[in-house]
Amino acid sequence: MEEKRKYKLYQLLIIVASIIGVWGFINPILIGWIFKDKEGYGTYKEFGPVGDWIGGTSTPIITLASFIILLAAFLAQKEELQATRDEMNLTRKEFKEQNKTLARQRFENTFFHMVSLHHSIVNSIERTETESHSVSYTESQYTSKIIRGRAYISNIARPLVSSKWSDVSQLWSLKQQYNNIYQENQSELGHYFRNLYHIIKLIDESAELENDSDCELEERKKYIRIIRAQLSTDELLLLLYNSLTDEGSKFHTLIIKYKLLNNLSVKLVPKALRDVFVSMKQE
Structure with missing residues (x-):
């Protein structure tokens, strides 16, 4: 259940970051399109003050998107590392059990061989x-x-x-x-x-x-x-x-x-x- 929650959060952060990133890039174009034909803004040269405002507003948005993507990457990497660690622990456990089984087989082979030898000695x-x-x-x-x-x-x-x-x-x-x-x-x-x-x-x-x-x-x-x-x-x-x-x-x-x-x-x-x-x- 916890892994599913991490995975959903990771997806949500990617979606949110993508939306914010797209918003940050189209924000100047959208505002320019809205105000281009308005009084006092006949050409793009007159958008200097507006450009400063857009830069001030878009940069934090893009920065926020970058931070969210970085956070999502961190969570994804953490989840991947945990999965790798769990797999290594499982492999180590399986290897240990395999060694234990092989050791038991060696013991039993020796034991039953000696039991067979016991019968041979008795019969001889x-x-x-x-x-x-x-x-x-x-x-x-x-x-x-x-x-x-x-x-x-x-x-x-x-x-x-x-x-x-x-x-x-x-x-x-x-x-x-x-x-x-x-x-x-x-x-x-x-x-x-x-x-x-x-x-x-x-x-x-x-x-x-x-x-x-x-x-x-x-x-x-x-x-x-x-x-x-x-x-x-x-x-x-x-x-x-x-x-x-x-x-x-x-x-x-x-x-x-x-x-x-x-x-x-x-x-x-x-x-x-x-x-x-x-x-x-x-x-």
Whole structure:
């Protein structure tokens, strides 16, 4: 509405200035035509005094017209500068949004690539187990079985949920049991935990994700929920144990910050470890 008013004023000033300018130029001719045949003014030579009067009256009119045109030009230039400024602000805003979109796309490409790598790591984990079967009293037959992927993880997590870990006093023994399992499977589990840690660290440190003052981690938690949905119960259980070791101390802080074990039911955690689990505020 304000721009329309400026535009109408600009038009009005041009019209008024044009009318005044034309009036200023035809004013001497009009007066000469009116008084030419009057008594005492037979020729134009006798118009000297009248000419002085016309000059005195026309000059202010033309000056006024010039001032109005100058004012109209100023308003038009001001309006043009404002339009240019608004266009530059809009362009800057669009450029900023475009950069933000590109940055988000770069982050998501990296994130989903690492999630895909996580699945590849899980699927590539394998171990060959040998089972013996008695053929006779003196002879046994041995067969090999390959356990891979999440079945492998479930297999090594099974001793950690045994009902024998039912007392808090057994916590040290339980941790030692996990350390033994980790040392036996370090080449597989080490790679697995490192990649998972770097995924969470990417989310935590990425400058492409905004923080909201009222809900500081909401933007990042959206991606945390995606990776958390990829983890099985046994993976979450191993992640809990690993976070209590020296190797997993850095991961421990991020696990608490983003409630990464939120999908792990406290009922599945051995009683010897439940107090520690609850203190991590995962429930």
